[in-house]
Amino acid sequence: MRSWLICIDDTDDIGTKGTGEIAEEIASLLCDSGAQRPWVTRHQLFVHPDIPYTSHNSAMCFRLESRAELEEIKQIAVKHLLEQSAPASDPGLAILDLDTEFDSNALVEFGLLAKKEVITKPQAYELADKLGVSLSEHGGTGQGVIGALAGLGLRLYGQDGRVKGQVNLGQEECEEGIELTVAQVLERTGLDRVIGVEGESLDPCETILLTKKVKAIYCQHEFALLVYRHEGRWCNALKKHLKAY
Structure with missing residues (x-):
């Protein structure tokens, strides 16, 4: 059994299914049979004219305990993102294996920075590559990878986020x-x-x-x-x- 943090961002549009609901659905799909679905936390990011977002610019994150390997987890999550994300959205997906060694401070710093500054996709990919985080975009501009990575950091921070619902x-x-x-x-x-x-x-x-x-x-x-x-x-x-x- 391994522990994972999974975060998605920028999957919705006005009048469509929200990112939080999609995150809950992915969590349910990934849960082992009989296991309780994990709570999803909403993490508020920077609101700025240079950042495209639907209404609040928030990422959705959850922790998963599973016997599945990364590729299986990613395959299930990506399939659901492609099926459920709004056509005009820019979905991003971040998956972190908590049982590996990584620089949690760097990830937390990135998350906190994303609450107050505009961050670019290259910055997100560079950090994800350095830390071994699986980071991928699945439509539109793929801008959601920034929020997805930031959401991981804010969840690790332990002092941020409201529980969905x-x-x-x-x-x-x-x-x-x-x-x-x-x-x-x-x-x-x-x-x-x-x-x-x-x-x-x-x-x-x-x-x-x-x-x-x-x-x-x-x-x-x-x-x-x-x-x-x-x-x-x-x-x-x-x-x-x-x-x-």
């Missing part, structure tokens, strides 16, 4: 929200921790008020629910808190 524990059906303990939240969601916006980890007995849309994040190398203190109680993070991820 929402956490619904019944709060959306109740106008005033619901109260659950940290222990209950972790048990019902499979998340690793509940973390305050200042980075503190909450005790299992602490109570949280959950209201409206609840999002999980990737923080401190774990999947977590982000919360903040409001009027003497813990509440799920608001959009302004989640922006940091």
Whole structure:
């Protein structure tokens, strides 16, 4: 069994299937029989006029535990990308074998740079070649290889990314929200921790008020629910808190 990080970028267009949904489908196709599909994390990249993107310029990444070899993984992922990506998109695919030796710091630095600067395809390919990352483009300009490689670095960084989809524990059906303990939240969601916006980890007995849309994040190398203190109680993070991820 080997561990892989897989990231895709720039597969969609306005009114088409989103990159996150395509990433989830690829994850499902690659999972060993009976295994739980891994969570996909969304990583925000630099928004700039020189960078073509659909709406937000974000890459989608997931970790895979599999007995499959690189070529088999790539073949399945590429086939699905070609079938599902929008005609006007510029898909990129990056695959990293986590069981090999590579310079993780260089990959993290690339990911962080892609959040604040315009990066070129040659820069991406040069780094991928140096680190042994499988990086490939599958349509259009292939510009998505930049985001795909950056997404790997940001996932390795361990302090970036929102989990695709929402956490619904019944709060959306109740106008005033619901109260659950940290222990209950972790048990019902499979998340690793509940973390305050200042980075503190909450005790299992602490109570949280959950209201409206609840999002999980990737923080401190774990999947977590982000919360903040409001009027003497813990509440799920608001959009302004989640922006940091």
